[in-house]
Amino acid sequence: KEMKELEKLFEEYRDNACQIEINRILNSNAVLSVKQKARLLMEFIEEPTFDTVKDVPSYKDVSDNPSLYLDCWVVWSGRISNVQQTENLFICDLLVGYETMQRVEGIVPLSFSVVPSIEVDKPVTVLAKIVSENGKMCLQGRAVYQSVKENLINNKELAFLSKTLGTIDTNAEIEKNLDDFKVEEWNKNEVLELFKKYRFKRFIDRFDLETGLE
Numbered sequence: 001k002e003m004k005e006l007e008k009l010f011e012e013y014r015d016n017a018c019q020i021e022i023n024r025i026l027n028s029n030a031v032l033s034v035k036q037k038a039r040l041l042m043e044f045i046e047e048p049t050f051d052t053v054k055d056v057p058s059y060k061d062v063s064d065n066p067s068l069y070l071d072c073w074v075v076w077s078g079r080i081s082n083v084q085q086t087e088n089l090f091i092c093d094l095l096v097g098y099e100t101m102q103r104v105e106g107i108v109p110l111s112f113s114v115v116p117s118i119e120v121d122k123p124v125t126v127l128a129k130i131v132s133e134n135g136k137m138c139l140q141g142r143a144v145y146q147s148v149k150e151n152l153i154n155n156k157e158l159a160f161l162s163k164t165l166g167t168i169d170t171n172a173e174i175e176k177n178l179d180d181f182k183v184e185e186w187n188k189n190e191v192l193e194l195f196k197k198y199r200f201k202r203f204i205d206r207f208d209l210e211t212g213l214e
Contacts, residue, residue, distance in 0.1 A: 002030060003037055015045045016055040016072045023068050048073050050127055050143060059096045059105045062130060066137045069130050074139070077125040080110070080118065090115045094139065099123040109133070112141040122146055 002025050009018040018041070025038045048054075053073050062069045077099050080092040090112040097105035100123075110128060118124060124146050128139035192209040195201075204210060 003034060006038060006041060010041060010044070013052075014054050015048065016053065016057070019045060019070075019072045020055075020057075020068060023070055027067060042071070045071075047129075047142065048127070050075065050145065053127065059108075062137065063106055066130070066132065070132060072130050073127065073142075074130060075125060075127050076108075076139075077123060078104075079123055080120055083120055085115060088115070089113065090118075090141075092120075094124075094126065109136070109138040110141055111138070112144075116141065116144045118144055119146060 002021070006018060006021045006025070009021060022038045022042050026035055030038075053075060056075050057069050057072060059074075059076060062072075062074070076094065076096050078094050078096045079098045079101070080094055082093045084091040092110050094108045094110040095104050096108060097103055110126065124144060126139070126141050126145075127143040128141045131138050131140050188209055191207075192204065195204050195209065
């Protein structure tokens, strides 16, 4: 019965729910063959993204029964503190639920093996895997999301300037007609002189501009 439920969850791509059932089986008095099948199925569970993760447990659910949610993936929001960073490691504490700086649901150690781009003074949402280190619940970070709304508000003028510079003006007046843009054979002497002026030696060699010139 346990394996049928497990296989059903797996076929529905509900990997978190599947992992919870695997943990339930491994922590039960199920026969060895059932536990072995559960472990085997665990190897086929894929790493999710923000868009694909399902059945995300709350901080309270996990803190009440950490072993049941081991190796599950969570998407938790809050703020970070106690940052320690090296070239290849980023370690901090995630203050879960502290986005508005009013209430902390809990504090969980969070680490990234690849240093993420995080503004430490702003709220953050992380995609992370629940692991156990020395008997303590921790998170192995996979991805980070931070809202750009505040940055846009603080840099409103730059945002509008970027939009202006990145927009093609299809109504701009052009003092030429289509015939002026016909592709013609270039004047090697003029092009060579221009490339020499701007020191485009690589293009001179690439287009063999000096060959055959008097």
